[in-house]
Amino acid sequence: MATAIMAVQALFSKLGTSMTSDHSSIVSMNIFVALLCTCIIIGHLLEESRWTNESITALIIGLCTGVVILLTTGGKSSHILVFSEDLFFIYLLPPIIFNAGFQVKKKQFFRNFMTIMLFGAAGTFISFGIISLGAMHFFQKMNIGSLEIGDYLALGAIFSATDSVCTLQVLNQDETPLLYSLVFGEGVVNDATSIVLFNAIQSFDLSHINFSSGLQLIGNFIYLFIASTVLGVLAGLLSAYIIKKLYFGRHSTDREVALMILMAYFSYMLSELFYLSAILTVFFCGIVMSHYTWHNVTESSRKTTKHAFATLSFMAEIFIFLYVGMDALDIEKWRFVSQSPGKSVGVSSILLGLVLLGRAAFVFPLSFLSNLTKKYQFEKIELKQQVTIWWAGLMRGAVSMALAYNQFTRSGHTKLPGNAIMITSTITVVLFSTVVFGLMTKPLVRLLVPSSKHLTSMLSLPSPPSTPKPITDPLLSNGHDSEANLGSQNVFRPNSLRMLLGIPIHSIHHYWRKLDNAIMRPVFGGRGFVPLVPGSRVEQSVHQWH
C-alpha cells in the first residue's frame, strides 16, 4: 500500500506540483495528526486556565513546530502543509459554520436579529470604509510599493472579517447568551458581508466608482444575502421532508446521519456553485435542520448528530489554528520584509490601529441606535457590554489570511515587495490579535462582568422580553410572562424608533409561529416553535426561571 501511495506521489511530482519526496507527505501527515492530538490533550489540561483557550494553544503549538522545523531543516522550510484556500473554504469552514447554526440558540438569535444585521452588515461597511481610507491615507505616504486602489479596498474587506471561530471559544453561550448571540451572529453576517465586498471589489471596474455602482454593490449584497438564506432554508426543509416522509429511522440510524451531513454539505456546495455566500447558506441550513430535521430522526441519531457535528467543528477549528501557526513562519514570505523590518512593523501597527478604530466606529454608535429601539432599560446594551462586543470582535483569523492570499499572491507569488509586505502584515495582525487580544479576552470579560453568577443574571435576563410573546402560544405562555414579572422594575419608555421597528418584528414573530404550527410542522416535522435545541439544558433552565 505504501508503494501504491508512492506511485501516486511520483505521478504528482511528474505533473510538476511541489511533492518532491515520496515519503515526505506521509511524514507531514503523521506530524500533523500527532500535533492535533497534542493540541487536544494540552487544551484539556489547560481547560481551567484563566487565560488561554484551545485556539491560542493550537496557534502557539503551530508556531513552535514551525520554529523546530525551521531549525532542523537549516532555515529552508518551516511549514509542513502549505496554506490552501481550497482546503480552508471547502473542507474546514463548512463544518464550523454548520455546527454554529445547528447549536445556536435560535430564540436569542432571532430576537436580536435586527441588532445582529445592523452590526454585521452596516457595521462591516463602516469598518471597511475606515480601514480602506486609513490604509490609503497612510500607506501612500510610506512608499511601500505599487498598491492600486483595488488593493486598498481589498485591505478594507480583508481586515473587516472578524474571526468568529476564536471569539466563540472565549464567550460562553450558557453564561452570556445575549453577548454570545450578538457577537456570533454578527460574525456570521460579517463573514458573508466581507466576502461579498471582497468579490465585488475584485470584479468591479474600480476606475469608475460612482453613485450607481455603489447602489449596485448594495443591491448585490441584498440579493446575495436573501438568495443564500433561502437556499439554506430550502436545503434544510428538503432534508426534513425526506427523512420524515421516508421514515429513515425504520431501517438505519447511519443513513439518517449520513443524509443530514451530505445535505448540509450539498447546500454549501450548491451555494458556491451559484456564487452565493456559502457561509450564510450553511448557517441557515443548520438552523432549519436543528428546528425540523433533528426532531424527525431517531433518538440515537439525535445524540450522534449533536456530538458528531460538534466534534467535526472542534477538529476543524484546531486544524485551522495549527495550520495558520505553522504557515506563519514560512521563510519565503519573510525574505522581502527582512530588508526593511521597520516598514513592516509600521504597516502592521497601522493596520492593527485601523482595526481597533474601525470596530469602535460602529460598535458604539450602532449600539446607541439599537438601544433607541428597545423598550426597557435592561434590554439595552450597556457600555460594559459594548466594550466586550468591541473587544470580542477584534481578532482576525483564517478568513483574513485566505482573502489576503487571494488578493496579494495572484500576480507572481508575492514577488512584488508591496504584496509581500501586505502578506506578512496580515500574518502579523492575525497572530498578534489572536494571541494578545485573545489572551486578554477572558480576563477582560471577567473584569467587566465580575462573577459568573452575576454574569448570567446580568446578561441572560435582559434578552427574553425583547420581543413580546403572543398569548396564542401555549408552550410559551405558562410561567414566564416576563413583561408581567419584570415590567414593574423597569421604566416603560416608548419612542418613535421603537414603534417603527418593534411592531413589525412583533407581528413577523407572531405570524411565523402561526405558520409554523399550521403548515410547517405538519409537513416538515419538528417539535413546535420552542425547539429543544441540541444540547440546551440551559435553554430549558432559562424557561423555568421566568
Next chain:
Amino acid sequence: MATAIMAVQALFSKLGTSMTSDHSSIVSMNIFVALLCTCIIIGHLLEESRWTNESITALIIGLCTGVVILLTTGGKSSHILVFSEDLFFIYLLPPIIFNAGFQVKKKQFFRNFMTIMLFGAAGTFISFGIISLGAMHFFQKMNIGSLEIGDYLALGAIFSATDSVCTLQVLNQDETPLLYSLVFGEGVVNDATSIVLFNAIQSFDLSHINFSSGLQLIGNFIYLFIASTVLGVLAGLLSAYIIKKLYFGRHSTDREVALMILMAYFSYMLSELFYLSAILTVFFCGIVMSHYTWHNVTESSRKTTKHAFATLSFMAEIFIFLYVGMDALDIEKWRFVSQSPGKSVGVSSILLGLVLLGRAAFVFPLSFLSNLTKKYQFEKIELKQQVTIWWAGLMRGAVSMALAYNQFTRSGHTKLPGNAIMITSTITVVLFSTVVFGLMTKPLVRLLVPSSKHLTSMLSLPSPPSTPKPITDPLLSNGHDSEANLGSQNVFRPNSLRMLLGIPIHSIHHYWRKLDNAIMRPVFGGRGFVPLVPGSRVEQSVHQWH
C-alpha cells in the same frame, strides 16, 4: 468565496494539472454529493429487496451517471472525478476497516482466529499461485502484448484481493455470526496479504527467484503481520490510557471523540510511514479501542462514536462504489480495447475463471483441514457453508482496481496495449463480480440456509463452544456451559491435529483472560473480558440462549 476557490483553481491549472475550467470542480462536487444522497435514498427504499444492496445500487448509479455524462459531453469524458489511489487508501479505506474492527464481534473473531488466518494467509497464497500460473499459461499464448513475469505475478496479487466491503453488506453479523466472522476476518487478512505480496513483487528482483527469496518473502510477510498488529494494539492502548488517566469526560465529550478518531487515524498513518500494512494496524486498533477505550469515555461519547464510525464507514463505502462505477466508463481506457473486443472479453473471462478456481482451490481443502482440528461435529464448516464462503469471497473491488492502476499505469499511462487490456479487464472483472455475483449472493445464502430462523440456529449455535471456557471466569460460567449441555448430542472425536492446535488456543485464551483481569483492565480500563461490543444486543441474547 467563489472567487477565492477560482483563484486556487487558476493556480492549479497553471501548475499543469487537469483542472481546465474554474467552475468545473465545484460542478462535479455538486453532482457527486447529490448522487451520494440519491444512493442513500434509493438504498433505503430497496432495503427490503431480495436481491440488491447499497454497494450494487451505488455501482449501478455510478455507471448510469457515467453514461449520461458520456452522452452529454459527446463521448469526450465520462468521469467527474478521476480515480485516485491516494484518495482511496488515505481517506476512504481507513474509516471502513477501523469501523469493521470496532464493531466486529471479538469473541467470534478470536475463537475462529486459526481458521481465519489459514484462509486469509495460506488461502491467499494458494489463490495467488493459481491465478499467476494460470494467467502466465493462457496469456502467453494469446499474444496480448509485452507482459513480463512481474506483471503475471502482480495479476495474481491483484485478483487475490477480495472485496470485504461488498461482502459485508450481504452477510449479516447477527444472523450468521460464524460465516460473517470467517468471511470478514479472512477479508481483512487477505487484504493485508495481497498488498504485502504486491509490494514484495514490485520490489523483488524477479529474474532470480529461488528458495531463499521465497523464504524471505514469507519472513517478510510474518514480520509485517506481527509489526502491524503490534502497532495497532499499542495505538489503541495508548488512547485508552490517555483517556482514562486524564479523565477527558470531565470537560468535554467532543475531545474524547476527536481523540479517538485522531488516534485511530494516527495508527493508520504511522503504519504507512513504516511501510507496514496499515489495514491490519487500523483493524486491530479498532478492536482494542472497542475493548478498552470505548468503556472509558462518557455515555454520550459511546453512543456518538458507535454511530459516527458506522456512518463514516457507510459513507466511504458508497463513495467508493459510486466512484468505481463512474470511473469504469472512462473513454480513454477503452480506446485501445475497442480495436480487439474479442481479446478483451477473452482475457476477462479467463481472469474470472481463475478467480473462481483459485478461491475454490483453497476454501474446500482448508475447510477440510480446519474441520480436522474441531472437536464436535457441529463446529465444523459444513459443505453448504463452505460453498457460501467460497461464493461470498468472489467479489473483487476497489483494492483490486487500485493495485491494477498502480501496476499498469506507471509506465506511460496505459499507452502499451497489454497494460490497457489489463486495466479494462480488471474493471470488467470488478463490475461483473460485484454486480452479478453480488446480486446472486443474497438468494444463494437464503437457498443454502433456507429460513432466517433456521439460519440463526444453524450458524450461530455451533460457534460458541469451539474453545472451551475456563471455569475461572465468573462472567461466562453461569448458565451456558455448552460442553455439558451439548456434549451428549455430539460425538467426541479426538485426533492428533486437534490436540496439536486446540490445546495451545485453549491455554492462550486462558492466560489472556488472566492477564486482562490482572493487569490490562486496571491500567487501561474496559469492561472485562466479556465486552459489551458496540451494538451487540444479539451478543447478549446469544448468551441468554445457552
